[in-house]
Amino acid sequence: MSTEEPASGRPIAGLSVQNWVHLILAGFVVVVCGCLVVGGLVLSRISDRTTELVDHIQPARSASFQLQNSLLDQETGVRGYALTGDTTFLEPYEEGMRAERERLARLRSLTGDEQPYAGDVERIERAAQQWRTLRAEPLIAAVRENGPTAATSAPIMRSKADFDSLRALYNAQQSHLDDARDTARAELGDTRTTRDWVLVALVVGFVLAVVSLSLLLHRVVGRPLGALTAASDRVRAGAFTEKIDVRGPSDVRAVSEAAEAMRSRLVAELAESQERETLLAEQT
Structure with missing residues (x-):
């Protein structure tokens, strides 16, 4: 079980992608x-x-x-x-x-x-x-x-x-x-x-075991990774205010929280920059 802590400080719990792969194997x-x-x-x-x-x-x-x-x-x-x-x-x-x-x-x-x-x-x-x-x-x-x-x-x-x-x-x-x-x-x-x-x-x-294990792998690994990719693409496209909150294996959540911390910092810095520009415009 992973005990890494992302930038937000919240502990990561659960199995990693590697753990799930080993479990399925x-x-x-x-x-x-x-x-x-x-x-x-x-x-x-x-x-x-x-x-x-x-x-x-x-x-x-x-x-x-x-x-x-x-x-x-x-x-x-x-x-x-x-x-x-x-x-x-x-x-x-x-x-x-x-x-x-x-x-x-x-x-x-x-x-x-x-x-x-x-x-x-x-x-x-x-x-x-x-x-x-x-x-x-x-x-x-x-x-x-x-x-x-x-x-x-x-x-x-x-x-x-x-x-x-x-x-x-x-x-x-x-x-x-x-x-x-x-x-x-x-x-x-x-x-x-x-x-x-x-x-x-x-x-x-x-056959049922193969299908079941494939569906399990898709559910616990593939779907969270897909959701993280989609959320990252939306943020990259300009939706800076959309929060990145992806559930899944511990390492996927760690990446998600790291991406969310980066987005939050960019939004804060962007807001600060806009505030400075507004203040400068008022002064001018």
């Missing part, structure tokens, strides 16, 4: 920073939803499909070996067990401890192990010992029934992952819509 900086913060938050949310969908949910669904294939390979291999006694059918069974372990580990790394996905993995793993322990391994052992004639339709049907229960657990897992995918897609779509509205709001707000 600070307003621009605030608007720009606000735009950057809001835009950054929206883009961060979009990035989070996209990362969740691309890096977690979709790979988990793919791993779940591969887990189902590994389980189907095991069931197909056991049934083929039970019916034919051909040991080549045990290759997909053993390969399926190896792939199952890999897919379970992959699913755990993608879903972590989040429910219900972690629970689905645990239930599928227990059910698969139970099916192998109670159905698949005894059936394989019986065929190895007594040949395919030992595998009657009843053990095969019981194995199939237990495996159908395992398939139901897999379907539940896939349903949960599908729901997660749909939710993530919906949130991503909502976030993109929000982004569009935020961008429109930011553009409109920025």
